[in-house]
């Protein structure tokens with residue numbers, strides 16, 4: 283009787299350990315940050331109720347360059363370029379070629 287219980291505990295323990303190690307392994311394979319794993323472009327964070335509820339520490343992302351969408355680990359974000367001010371945007375028109 284104890285042999286059967288011991289056998290079930292050992293086999294069940296290895297089954298659970300395998301699932302835990304596989305989860306950790308695949309979690310570490312997910313890239314960190316906000317770069318697309320396909321084209322290395324900056325991705326946009328999108329809202330996905332299901333994934334954000336199940337994995338709140340992951341970043342649901344969409345790449346507008348190649349259309350990839352998936353999960354990324356939270357990490358350092360790429361620096362953004364500041365938007366040109368309204369004066370800089372209008373300066374080429376105002377200072378254009380004059381006859």
Ligand SMILES: [Zn+2]
Nearest residue numbers: 318321345348
């Ligand atoms: Zn991409």
